[in-house]
Amino acid sequence: MNFVFLMDPLNTVVMEKDTSFILMLASHRKGHKVYYLPSGGMSRKNGKVYFHVTEVIPQQVEEQPFIEKKQQILNDESVDVVFVRTDPPFDEEYLFNTWLLDLLPQRVLVVNNPKGIRTVNEKIWATQFTSVVPATLISRNKEDMTDFISTEKEVVAKPTYGHGGKSVFLIKKNDLNTSVILETLTQNWSEDIILQKYVPQAKNGDKRILLLNGEFLGAVLRLHADDDHRNNFFAGGKPVKTEITKRDREIINLLKPKLQELGLYFVGIDVIGNHLIEVNVTSPTALQEAGHFVGIHLENKVIDFVEKLAA
Numbered sequence: 012m013n014f015v016f017l018m019d020p021l022n023t024v025v026m027e028k029d030t031s032f033i034l035m036l037a038s039h040r041k042g043h044k045v046y047y048l049p050s051g052g053m054s055r056k057n058g059k060v061y062f063h064v065t066e067v068i069p070q071q072v073e074e075q076p077f078i079e080k081k082q083q084i085l086n087d088e089s090v091d092v093v094f095v096r097t098d099p100p101f102d103e104e105y106l107f108n109t110w111l112l113d114l115l116p117q118r119v120l121v122v123n124n125p126k127g128i129r130t131v132n133e134k135i136w137a138t139q140f141t142s143v144v145p146a147t148l149i150s151r152n153k154e155d156m157t158d159f160i161s162t163e164k165e166v167v168a169k170p171t172y173g174h175g176g177k178s179v180f181l182i183k184k185n186d187l188n189t190s191v192i193l194e195t196l197t198q199n200w201s202e203d204i205i206l207q208k209y210v211p212q213a214k215n216g217d218k219r220i221l222l223l224n225g226e227f228l229g230a231v232l233r234l235h236a237d238d239d240h241r242n243n244f245f246a247g248g249k250p251v252k253t254e255i256t257k258r259d260r261e262i263i264n265l266l267k268p269k270l271q272e273l274g275l276y277f278v279g280i281d282v283i284g285n286h287l288i289e290v291n292v293t294s295p296t297a298l299q300e301a302g303h304f305v306g307i308h309l310e311n312k313v314i315d316f317v318e319k320l321a322a
Contacts, residue, residue, distance in 0.1 A: 124274025
């Protein structure tokens with residue numbers, strides 16, 4: 012099969028950590044042709060979608076993770092699977108890519124489904140599951156936010172579209188920096204942000220749980236550095252082996268039918284203590300780390316699933 016990976020530039024890939032890389036490597040090892048598609052590399056002409064791609068051979072060589080072959084143009088009749096792996100934020104270009112992917116013939120499998128990606132804002136969508144998320148406020152109203160902080164006493168403030176721990180602040184009641192943090196995050200009260208009650212178990216790390224078609228695939232604990240409250244790998248967090256709890260299973264079972272209905276096949280959820288924090292559907296990470304701790308090539312399970320679905 013021909014597998015196309017819509018993703019960030021190849022020179023940004025960190026071979027030993029990148030989930031896109033390990034999925035590409037597994038695809039290659041199983042005999043599929045692997046193509047790199049940059050954002051903006053799709054065209055629509057006379058009812059067909061065209062992909063301006065580069066065929067690549069992924070390899071576990073640190074100095075050269077990819078052997079880049081010829082650039083070419085594929086049409087939608089010669090593509091079997093498209094993996095959407097561009098990192099957030101979900102901006103105008105991301106949205107435009109999903110619109111073009113919507114126009115593909117039904118036989119072309121897109122992982123994850125473009126409509127599902129558009130539906131699930133990774134921070135806002137999770138708040139519908141009120142039984143498992145911390146107390147949450149989504150607003151740009153100053154009075155609402157200051158009241159929320161006064162009530163909850165310690166909160167995490169973050170943009171609705173961020174990723175990798177960027178612009179995530181811990182605010183305590185009566186913190187003298189509260190106003191400037193809220194003013195900055197809301198762009199002078201012009202954009203909505205998220206305030207969420209701080210979960211004390213965050214001191215012990217947050218758990219990234221990977222799901223494949225709504226079922227548990229693997230997990231890893233992300234533990235923050237000594238000088239930071241953020242557990243994200245991009246913010247200096249480190250991977251630690253973890254176990255799945257009964258509460259984790261309850262959260263997974265709660266999400267499963269919704270994710271399956273939306274065609275969100277490969278998803279990463281973030282859990283702190285007993286609480287669901289985020290549902291990541293654009294380009295979930297931590298596949299390599301989760302597989303390392305259990306000694307299993309989890310990427311093979313993903314590709315096996317994709318092969319069966321595409322067939």
